[in-house]
Amino acid sequence: MTIKKKLNQLEELLDIDKDTLDENAELNQINEWDSMAVISIIAMFDDSFGKVITPEEVKGFRTIKDIIDEME
Amino acid sequence: MATGVLNNVEIKGIACAVPDHIVSNDEYNEVFGTESVEKFIKMTGVKTRHVALEQQCASDLCYVAAKKLLEKLNWEPNSIDALIFITQTPDYAVPATACVLHHRLGLSDGCIAFDVNLGCSAYVYGIWLAATMISTQDLNRVLLLVGDTSNFGINQNDSSTAMIFGDGGAATALEKTKGKDIKYFLNTKGSGFKNIIVPAGHARSRSNMETSASDYELSMNGAEIFTFTISDVPKAINAFMSQYNINNDVDMYVFHQANLFILKHLSKKLGIPMEKVPISIDRYGNTSGESIPLTLVDALGNEQSNETLKLLLCGFGVGLSWGGIYLELDKSVCLPMIYTNDYFGGDND
Numbered sequence: 001m002t003i004k005k006k007l008n009q010l011e012e013l014l015d016i017d018k019d020t021l022d023e024n025a026e027l028n029q030i031n032e033w034d035s036m037a038v039i040s041i042i043a044m045f046d047d048s049f050g051k052v053i054t055p056e057e058v059k060g061f062r063t064i065k066d067i068i069d070e071m072e
Numbered sequence: 073m074a075t076g077v078l079n080n081v082e083i084k085g086i087a088c089a090v091p092d093h094i095v096s097n098d099e100y101n102e103v104f105g106t107e108s109v110e111k112f113i114k115m116t117g118v119k120t121r122h123v124a125l126e127q128q129c130a131s132d133l134c135y136v137a138a139k140k141l142l143e144k145l146n147w148e149p150n151s152i153d154a155l156i157f158i159t160q161t162p163d164y165a166v167p168a169t170a171c172v173l174h175h176r177l178g179l180s181d182g183c184i185a186f187d188v189n190l191g192c193s194a195y196v197y198g199i200w201l202a203a204t205m206i207s208t209q210d211l212n213r214v215l216l217l218v219g220d221t222s223n224f225g226i227n228q229n230d231s232s233t234a235m236i237f238g239d240g241g242a243a244t245a246l247e248k249t250k251g252k253d254i255k256y257f258l259n260t261k262g263s264g265f266k267n268i269i270v271p272a273g274h275a276r277s278r279s280n281m282e283t284s285a286s287d288y289e290l291s292m293n294g295a296e297i298f299t300f301t302i303s304d305v306p307k308a309i310n311a312f313m314s315q316y317n318i319n320n321d322v323d324m325y326v327f328h329q330a331n332l333f334i335l336k337h338l339s340k341k342l343g344i345p346m347e348k349v350p351i352s353i354d355r356y357g358n359t360s361g362e363s364i365p366l367t368l369v370d371a372l373g374n375e376q377s378n379e380t381l382k383l384l385l386c387g388f389g390v391g392l393s394w395g396g397i398y399l400e401l402d403k404s405v406c407l408p409m410i411y412t413n414d415y416f417g418g419d420n421d
Contacts, residue, residue, distance in 0.1 A: 039298045052303045055295035
């Protein structure tokens with residue numbers, strides 16, 4: 001899965017316009033990053049990558065890149 | 073995982089009562105902002121909820137449901153051998169609300185009555201308990217009442233809890249019946265007890281002088297609950313179905329109505345089509361322990377046919393506690409939904 005595809009998947013999940021998300025963006029600077037986004041991310045990892053990540057692990061993500069690195 | 077089969081017991085009737093008063097989540101636009109409310113509705117599926125009056129308790133809703141159910145079944149109050157009331161919002165700290173309901177329903181002195189404290193898993197635990205009493209003891213009829221007014225003790229400015237809960241009460245009549253059985257699985261993970269908690273108001277906080285107002289409100293860690301639900305619940309359901317050779321001929325999977333996102337994810341993970349998963353959360357909210365019977369009544373309450381359905385019921389959440397029931401149910405056992413403003417006036421009633 002290319003980085004672009006991963007970014008597009010996150011844009012869709014966070015309801016952000018396509019091709020606008022920057023890999024280096026910090027999560028706490030993204031308006032759409034809230035408690036519901038955390039749940040959506042956990043669901044996405046379970047659904048698309050077959051792994052259950054804990055809320056603790058999600059808290060450890062600081063940038064979009066941190067999420068992308070786990071998307072495999 | 074605790075599993076088993078309880079023989080010679082059947083559900084004879086289910087009735088549900090909800091408060092008349094309807095709250096629409098659109099009303100929260102000014103509190104949380106339109107965009108946040110829309111996002112919340114999209115994710116949880118909760119559009120409207122029935123919310124109890126200030127004076128209306130879970131026991132009042134269960135009482136109304138029980139009265140109607142006994143009338144329909146033509147069961148005399150003195151024929152009831154046991155009353156179980158499961159709630160997290162009892163009338164008093166002491167005594168057990170089951171005793172008050174026993175009095176109001178005019179049950180006999182020889183009737184067993186007690187409370188159980190469970191939430192999301194209350195109904196499956198309740199069915200297991202009532203069925204165990206009938207199947208293994210010399211009891212003939214048990215009345216299971218499950219209800220909550222979860223909107224009591226909610227911080228109206230906390231977006232994670234203010235718009236999610238609906239109030240309601242259910243009554244289920246179980247009776248000894250030769251040849252019928254109920255299969256169950258039950259689990260507990262007490263290490264997650266803090267994930268849904270009201271910390272103050274009971275003995276643990278008695279000597280703590282530093283409790284603040286927010287300690288009396290429900291706090292919920294949505295992400296932890298979600299992770300638990302998608303990892304432990306499907307695993308348990310799959311193991312249960314395989315142990316008892318329960319196949320895809322299940323007609324309906326009735327899940328605790330936690331939120332729509334969880335229900336969709338859970339169904340997808342289990343490979344169940346959404347047509348087999350009835351939904352009530354859009355109009356009733358998360359109704360805690362009574363969400364399973366409420367969803368059944370919502371789906372089947374106006375059915376007249378005696379067609380039998382194979383049902384898998386599953387509750388999961390606060391505790392953490394989860395379990396499931398597999399049984400056959402006649403479509404016609406569910407009464408139509410009851411709407412009520414009634415409440416108990418104490419000694420004057």
